[in-house]
Amino acid sequence: MTDIRSRVSLHVGKQGNIPAEIVTFKQFTTGNEHIAIIFKQADQTQTAPLVRMHSECLTGDVFHSSRCDCGDQLDETIERMSKEGGILLYLRQEGRGIGLYNKLDAYELQSQGMNTYQANKALGFGEDEREYSDAVHMLKALKVQRLTLITNNPKKIAALAANFELVADERTGTYVKQDNLCYLKTKSAHGDHLLNAEKFTPKAS
Numbered sequence: 176m177t178d179i180r181s182r183v184s185l186h187v188g189k190q191g192n193i194p195a196e197i198v199t200f201k202q203f204t205t206g207n208e209h210i211a212i213i214f215k216q217a218d219q220t221q222t223a224p225l226v227r228m229h230s231e232c233l234t235g236d237v238f239h240s241s242r243c244d245c246g247d248q249l250d251e252t253i254e255r256m257s258k259e260g261g262i263l264l265y266l267r268q269e270g271r272g273i274g275l276y277n278k279l280d281a282y283e284l285q286s287q288g289m290n291t292y293q294a295n296k297a298l299g300f301g302e303d304e305r306e307y308s309d310a311v312h313m314l315k316a317l318k319v320q321r322l323t324l325i326t327n328n329p330k331k332i333a334a335l336a337a338n339f340e341l342v343a344d345e346r347t348g349t350y351v352k353q354d355n356l357c358y359l360k361t362k363s364a365h366g367d368h369l370l371n372a373e374k375f376t377p378k379a380s
């Protein structure tokens with residue numbers, strides 16, 4: 176059973192002015208160094224806090240790559256939680272669990288015409304290698320029982336609904352860019368992600 180290892184105060188966000196706490200945990204079976212970032216001490220002060228499980232994406236989160244929407248979703252979450260409070264689980268599941276180098280290999284295959292899921296399979300991986308038991312243990316260690324989940328991914332909703340009382344599930348924005356249109360359309364059509372398809376069609380001027 177995972178337990179809390181440490182709680183460290185710091186300021187986060189683009190301006191570095193949003194107070195938060197980073198929580199580390201003991202003994203993940205996967206050996207990953209996942210963290211929770213807590214806003215407004217939501218784990219201690221709210222009965223059903225906002226929760227987001229964010230899968231690591233170095234290229235999107237840090238370098239704001241145009242190939243995906245991860246950095247935008249992360250910024251949106253931090254901004255929202257700075258006002259409403261919440262628990263951001265930053266899960267070290269780079270490349271949907273296949274790792275950074277393999278994700279970059281998958282990008283190469285996508286440049287040759289495969290979609291994001293086909294590329295994973297061509298490299299010998301499943302379409303999505305993530306599972307969420309570490310995240311469930313993190314929330315249990317934080318003594319969360321009820322929550323509102325922010326995601327567009329039905330698998331994340333199912334994983335938490337099986338373990339917690341899900342008061343609601345809410346969507347993130349749909350961040351379409353020229354370079355990620357194919358990626359988002361494929362996630363919507365093939366991965367059942369709950370995206371705002373209206374954003375896929377450019378508005379007539």
Ligand SMILES: Nc1nc2c(ncn2[C@@H]2O[C@H](COP(=O)(O)OP(=O)(O)OP(=O)(O)O)[C@@H](O)[C@H]2O)c(=O)[nH]1
Nearest residue numbers: 230231232243268269270271278281291326327328
């Ligand atoms: N293998 C692979 N991973 C990718 C690719 N693009 C982004 N990722 C990874 O996908 C993860 C983000 O997952 P998404 O499927 O975009 O969204 P989600 O986290 O499942 O769902 P939301 O909660 O709605 O954001 C991160 O770990 C990224 O590194 C890609 O083309 N191939």
Ligand SMILES: [Zn+2]
Nearest residue numbers: 232235243245
């Ligand atoms: Zn990304």
